Amino acid sequence: MTIDNKTLLADTMRGYQYAREEAYSELRRAQIDDDRTAAAEAVFKINDLDVKMQNLDRLYAQAEHRPEPQQRAPSNKFGLSPEEEEIARSIGGSIKGMTDEQRLERYAQQKQRYQQARASGEYRDDQGRVTR
Structure with missing residues (x-):
């Protein structure tokens, strides 16, 4: 069985999206608890995941439209x-x-x-x- 790049990239993107939702939940909990440290950590996670998702989007676009x-x-x-x-x-x-x-x-x-x-x-x- 072979795994094509598009499937691998799509699966990875779903994982990042799930992790991003979890980080947003952590941020909301930290805001409710008035925990600045936990809120900062959650924002850091969200930002890190956003960067990873942007890079993954770029890789997906390259896999889709590989110029000759x-x-x-x-x-x-x-x-x-x-x-x-x-x-x-x-x-x-x-x-x-x-x-x-x-x-x-x-x-x-x-x-x-x-x-x-x-x-x-x-x-x-x-x-x-x-x-x-």
Whole structure:
């Protein structure tokens, strides 16, 4: 017998919902008894269960709608994706006499230069950001 992820997630959610109802009952009892410590503990439990339920909702959504990986194979000798190819062809339009092949090659060179600068730390994505 196999257990699918949706069933497992739904069973876990029911357990969290039951525990949350119990925590609310504890909170009501603590309020009636004017027990601040017990009330605080109940609120903590409720909050913890809410976070767990939100995470479980996210997991359930991922199990329901798992996106297919969409990696496109390069369609040129420079290893550029079709999107990158389109960008490469559109840039350099003001440079007269540049062929599509030259534009693709130049884009690939710039891309490689950028990747090397990121890998070496010469260029960082956080440049210009103010952190305090």
